[in-house]
Amino acid sequence: MAENLFLVIAALVIASAFWVVFSPNLIHSAVSLLFTLFSTAGLYIFLYADFIAATQVVIYVGGILVLIIFGVMLTNSIDTPSIAASSKNQFIGGVGAFTIFVIQAAVIFNTPWHIGAEQSRDSTVANIGYLLLNEYLLPFEIISILLLSALMGSALLSRRN
Amino acid sequence: MDSLQSYLVIAALLFSMGIYGVITRKNAVAILMGIELILNSANINFIAFNRFGGMENLDGHVFSIFVIVLAAAEAAVALAIVINLFKNIGSVDVDDADLLKG
Numbered sequence: 001m002a003e004n005l006f007l008v009i010a011a012l013v014i015a016s017a018f019w020v021v022f023s024p025n026l027i028h029s030a031v032s033l034l035f036t037l038f039s040t041a042g043l044y045i046f047l048y049a050d051f052i053a054a055t056q057v058v059i060y061v062g063g064i065l066v067l068i069i070f071g072v073m074l075t076n077s078i079d080t081p082s083i084a085a086s087s088k089n090q091f092i093g094g095v096g097a098f099t100i101f102v103i104q105a106a107v108i109f110n111t112p113w114h115i116g117a118e119q120s121r122d123s124t125v126a127n128i129g130y131l132l133l134n135e136y137l138l139p140f141e142i143i144s145i146l147l148l149s150a151l152m153g154s155a156l157l158s159r160r161n
Numbered sequence: 162m163d164s165l166q167s168y169l170v171i172a173a174l175l176f177s178m179g180i181y182g183v184i185t186r187k188n189a190v191a192i193l194m195g196i197e198l199i200l201n202s203a204n205i206n207f208i209a210f211n212r213f214g215g216m217e218n219l220d221g222h223v224f225s226i227f228v229i230v231l232a233a234a235e236a237a238v239a240l241a242i243v244i245n246l247f248k249n250i251g252s253v254d255v256d257d258a259d260l261l262k263g
Contacts (some may be wrong), residue, residue, distance in 0.1 A: 006163055017175050020194055021182035024169065035195050036175075040201050046163065047212040052204075059229050064197065064236045071190045071240040075247040079166050088256075093184035101177035108169045110252070116215005118182070127219045136223050143230050145249055150234035154241035 006046055012039040029070050036142065037061050051125045168209035175202035189243045189253045193236065197248045 016035035023029045037060045044053035132140050175198050182195030204225040211221025247253050250260070 003163065006167075010167070013171060015175055015177045017198055020198065021178045021185075025193060026188060028226050029191060033197065037201070040205065040220050042207055043168070043205060047208045049170070049212070049225075051221055052208060052222055052229075054209065055226065055229055056204075059196075059233055060201075064233055067236050067240055068193060068197075069191060069242055074244055075190065075253045080178070087185040088187055089185055093181045096180035096184060097177040101173055102182055103175035104176065105170065108166055113165050113213070114215070115213055118211055119215075124219055124222060128222050131219060131223050132226075135220075137171065139227065143227055143254045146242055147230055147234050152192040157238075157241035 002046075009042040011038045011048070013043065019109050030065065030072055033068070034061060034065055037065060048119060048121050048124070050123060051128055118120075165209055165213040168205055168213075172202040172205040172209070175199075175205070187254050187256060188260075189246065189255050192241075193239050193243075193254065196235070196239075197232065200228055204228050 013036055016032045016039065019032040020029045020036060023032060037056060041053040041056040041061075043058060044050075179195045179198030181204065182198065183192050186195060207221040207225045208229070210216075211219060214221075221231050243253055246258055250257055
């Protein structure tokens with residue numbers, strides 16, 4: 001049962017990512033990206049990462065995807081067929097991406113990965129919070145400042161006049 | 162099936178499709194979607210290594226939180242730039258954005 005579910009989720013990730021890249025319609029790409037992000041959250045649940053799965057749904061699906069759809073809507077006129085996202089360099093891109101995938105697959109299947117002991121299946125939230133406020137306190141503060149300044153900068157960039 | 166290699170292969174497929182999208186798309190927003198795919202594949206790798214590598218604590222999870230935050234900042238700044246591009250040259254085709262060309 002769980003194995004079939006894993007296969008379904010993995011197929012959904014791959015198929016919807018494929019459609020994100022190949023769809024001739026930009027809105028279809030954005031909606032397909034929604035499925036990719038949701039099923040990636042499903043993969044995180046299979047990896048016992050409950051907090052990351054929830055963060056994925058809230059930030060990617062609720063935030064970044066809405067932002068991208070706004071970007072599509074604001075920069076294209078919906079009633080004209082020019083919303084079609086044309087592509088170029090298909091041959092070079094295909095060969096390059098396929099080469100990268102082959103190299104990665106060769107590394108994945110030829111490396112003797114160290115498989116450790118089974119992890120506990122407890123909730124990860126308390127542990128992540130402990131790490132963020134102890135070991136990773138400085139990166140956490142720096143990334144907060146980075147996020148604040150990035151959001152202020154983009155608000156400044158995109159306002160009128 | 163629920164092994165490290167299967168997650169790594171899924172992430173590798175996502176990564177190469179993201180690369181393909183970044184190379185072939187002409188619309189700037191579509192290129193941004195390809196970048197999101199690439200960041201997601203990196204996140205899957207972080208979580209998978211954390212789960213199967215026998216690590217005591219959850220460092221991989223913390224790193225993937227940082228990646229998600231960076232993706233949010235990147236999407237906000239990139240869309241502001243894209244909207245400014247559209248205001249200035251009336252198109253979001255990256256081939257048209259050659260104002261700096263001499």
